[in-house]
Amino acid sequence: MSRLTDLIARARARDSALGDELEREFKALASRRAFGLNFERHRPESVELPGRPVRRGDKVRVLPPRGKTQRGDQRLWRVTRIEGDGEARMAQITLIDAETPETADVAVADLVVVAEFRDFIYPGLVSTGSVSRGGDKPFHTVINGENFHVLEALTYTHRGKIDAIYIDPPYNTGARDWKYNNDYVESEDLYRHSKWLAFIERRLMVSRELLKPKSSTLIVTIDEKEYLRLGLLLEQIFPEATIQMISSVINPKGSARSGRFSRVDEYIYFVFLGAAAVAPWRSDMLREVEGEGRKVRWAGLMRNGEGSRRQRIPSMFFPIFIDAKTGAYHSTGEPPPAEVQPEDVPCPPGTLAIWPIDQSGQELMWRLSPPSFREYLKIGHAKFGKRDKVTGQRSVSYLQTGIRQMIESGEVVAVGRDAEGALELEFADAFGTRNPATIWNLVAHSASEHGAGLLKSLVPGRRFPYPKSVYAVEDCLRFVLGKNPDAVVLDFFSGSGTTAHAVMRLNRQDGGRRQCISVTNNEVAADEQAALRKAGLRPGDPDWEKWGICDYITKPRIAAAITGKTPEGKDIEGDYKFTDEFPMAEGFEENAEFFTLTYESHVAVGANFAFQRIAPLLWMRAGSEGRRIDDLPEGGWALADTYGLLVDLDRAGAFCDAVAAQGGLRVAYVVTDDDRRFQAVARALPDGVEPVRLYESYLSNFRFSMGR
Template sequence: MIERIPDEDLRADIAAQVENLMKTRSWGLVFQEHRPETVELPHAKIRIRSLVRVRTEIDGGEWVVTRIRRGGVAELRHTKDANNVTEAPVKELVAVWDFSQQIYPGLKSLGRIETGGDKPFHAVINGENYHALKTLLYAYEEKFDAIYIDPPYNSGSKDWKYNNDYVDGVDLYRHSKWLAFMERRLKLAIQLLNPDNSVLIVTIDENEVHHLGMLLERMFPTNIIQMVTIVINPLGQARKQELARVEEYAFFVQIGSAQPTRHTDDFLSDELKTESSRPEKVRWERLIRGGNDARRAKSPQLFFPVFINPQKKSIVRVGDPLPANADRESVEIPEGQIAVWPLREDGTEGRWRCSPSYLRELLSAGYAKVGTYDAKNDKWSILYLGKAQIRRIDDGHIEVTGRDPNGTVIVESRVTNKSLPKTVWNRLSHRAGEHGSGLIKKLIPGRAFPYPKSVYAVADALRIATGDKPDARILDFFAGSGTTAHAVALLNAEDGGSRQSVLVTNNEVSVEEAENLRAAGHRHGDEEWEAMGIFHHVTRPRIEAAITGVTHRGDPIVGDYLDGQPMAEGFQENVEFFDLSYEDADRVALRLEFEAIAPLLWLKAGAKGPCIDRENESWEIPENGTYGILFNPECWSDFTDAVRLRPAIKHAFIVTNSDAVFEQISDGLPSGVEPHKLYEDYLRNFRISEGASS
């Protein structure tokens, strides 16, 4: 900020006073809070006055575009030396934005996975996390029940996929850059957390643990803050002239009335005793196979009817597989029965998880049953007990207490007292090697991510924060390999929850990869460069593999989770992937960028069902959606009538520049429907400005 003062003498005087203050002020946490940050935007349009870097220069500094000549050549002036001028082809420039500039964001969908029925979608965003946090304020201000982050540890390591070195040689206090980096993002996190009841979890190691603790105390002066020690490597990591390190730390900040959820494991007591007294989860699985590759043509022998009596909710008979080209409509259905087929969410033909003969065995044993009826889609589900649960029954760990009128077993978990987890965790399941790096190798073989968390350690942390909130919203804006989304899926599978995660990660490449890519003639923004970044190379394929049960190579994942569930079965979850984009405010005001902001409206409305991604001449309310958009105010009467007929609608977006028209239409909406004004709300809410938040 001092560098922006135009008067040279005043700038020098203030700088001297600040320096003196920094040297003499010795109480509390003192650091240079306003250290600037910048981010490269390879796909942003280069204009006059744009701040840029030259792609071919590694450490050439930053330039300002003073003119763009015909032929696509830009004249440049160096930001630190006005006499240093040069020129370069526009195609060799990459835009650079500092966090004081106003940016108007959008989201571009990269694809989705739908295996979770009507559950809300998890969102995974590729973008700079500070800008992404500001973007999420529009959809989720004060809406998150938990935020879990694993930020850079400031170890100085150069082998990470993201910058892990936040020490600046000109820093009067070597931790200022990291602390300023964290404070800027935590300020936004505070605005995203539910002030009445939510939890912030931040993991860290010894490099910054004490400074982070002081920063959190300063930012959350009235909240309960506890630090948990987690053993992640019992063998220890040897370091020169130091004791072998076995642990890392997690800070839990309880917001409002939040308190830890009790658990059957305190994570410290004797593990064998704890395991023997822990109740087993009785989990009924959906028989239909999920995943993008679960088509009938893939395994025709797994496409067969299950005949049920809808009145008794009983399975009458298991049919035989149809020939590959046979039409299912040709199958005769006995009177009073319904044929349930493995039909996917989009109505296409899928496949069951097991053969007809094995399903008949399960039915005979009482291990298969009719599930719920989906009235919206006129579909029944079939449920069964997986092999892991059957083993628990055979071992006596799950008790069969009886049978229902259809012969289906009634099973119960053992009941045990729950206690508060302790502040030291020592569990084999929290080992980062086996359940972090080892799991990554199974999910995305041939690809690596350094030091991923154990998925069970993350799941346990989130269980403490959201165990009693099966519909919790959870944010991770240092998503890394995507462990948090995986952990949320595990929790949902465990208790039948519909927790929704929102993840943000950038697409940086490691230092070694960057050197190899430059040697091959590639630059930041090139397709070959972007393919090796965190998001595209690790995060997205890891989450896709976890949900579908299939690796990026198309092979079923080998291995089981700790509860015995095969990894190849995947999870019943929905997820959509996005790129964070940077839009032109004038084009937004002229309604030329609706497609870019459409996903933001969908997120704000709950991220359920289809997204309205195209404008039309009147209004639109998607089937099974939770929101509608009125594009033409003259059609307001028909729109409000349609909203009244759809009780699931909770948000209405109204395109108008008139406050009077907006108020009139809002008054016509039924109670419980929240109105939003487009595009004025967007332009006001998305003026991303560093000066407004730090």
């Protein structure tokens, strides 16, 4: 080894960069295990960034001429000078790591910026739209970008804050389903297994920093191509974790293998960190549930008996209006004066009234006041019975205090909601006593019907290869997050957006406020790229990007799930099934915002010139809730719903007073280069508010990022 050390030292004396590379490879070889998973980690990955402006000092590739389908020059160049304006801008570039110097003058429009994964990045986010139907709920976020770089961005916003990661990574089938260094990994590639391991390892190493060490779960799906290697890799990256592998039937019809067994299943690894555990469920996942649990009793809303007459408590005698044609709830009226008869109270157009009047015509009263009834309906604690075919009337029921207390204590659990939003309840002793088995065989998990079929309903005419059943992902997350209604979930291979969809279904079932961070790139399918190139298009062109995964599938699918409408504005046809059945056209009371990852200059960040791109990261770090501060405040400071920003330290007193007066803030960002003044502001902030120094905390986070 000493001889190699001497040779490396001599190489460094001639070329310091070469010496550093040789030493890095030497250390990697020296640290290899004598037993375990050994694989080539290959040269660091690189990714092209179409649409990113070319700057002096950037690494770039030269694109092929428009209209050509062949690959461009894959060598890396450095931009040394840029001259000219507009479309006439020209760049002088120098070949990187060339034995003999080589330079060229190329139109800037024919260059694409390249980021290598050994390079430091300074990320930002640009919003590309949002959907808001969830009131004050946290926002789900969808980020379009290279997932390794997005993971590094999340080390600033979510380090140690993620409750569960669910990923469905490329299965390495050899069918051009993923790229390594801008090139599809084919089945004939002799290094395809080690490339896949290097690809996955880099991302899992960063994601390890995001999971909560005290209690969190990593869930990874895979098939027979790489499940053995993945298992060893997980053991090596998470030595302190408990790991189990599940076999799940996702294709009952079977996928033929010539001369081999027909494959009907895939595998799911659960990596449990800290106190993370599996919660029991009403199904063991191997056998379909037979029969139903004990029924929870709903009480009639109308009082009866001598003490229930209208005149006793007139304020409890009021109409409930329903649609005259459909019977759907419309509104709740107010109690009329004692001398006014029910038939004299006008109904809103197209409605009829339900009064607390018994069959003998006695005017009685409801058990709830109008405000209480409205609140019960909102939270699912009141519901309507079937319509009378003759009168159109419906009975009204509610949950009494005893049952509501059982829900709070966990003795009664919500297993879903009916089509009108009322809770579907079961006693816990009938609901959650079965431990799930390690083999899952449920109709709900069939990918063709409840993955591809459901996606077809949400975004008609848009195809995505092999989407997961939303119910399969929902079940995976339920076992580890069912008792955590405020969980943060991450999927950095989000594809069509199934994980976010599953999180929204879980929230609807128990009123949770879970949020999902979905990460995907905007890669155009391999079989579509040739036609686009022939048409003279390139990555980065609007007419190219509109066909990418994120813009064409992920964002429209999540928007459709929330709004209940297809991208064309039509009501989604069909119903959700199984645990929670209701029309898909109802959508979800959720919020989502869509972002694209940007790459900032550390100089611009430090000089406070990149605030608008950094702003979404500050908002995400504070919980992705409520209003966001998108511009530097003219008054020197500003408060949002969950965080504050101070840019003028001469206004620190007023800022700290406002933070204390508002209450509920989690983070206070202070822009200063003076650590002494920052510490003074930090001491003046209320307890429970985290002080964060900008931009020192941001720059140091990425300057010393762990993924190198």
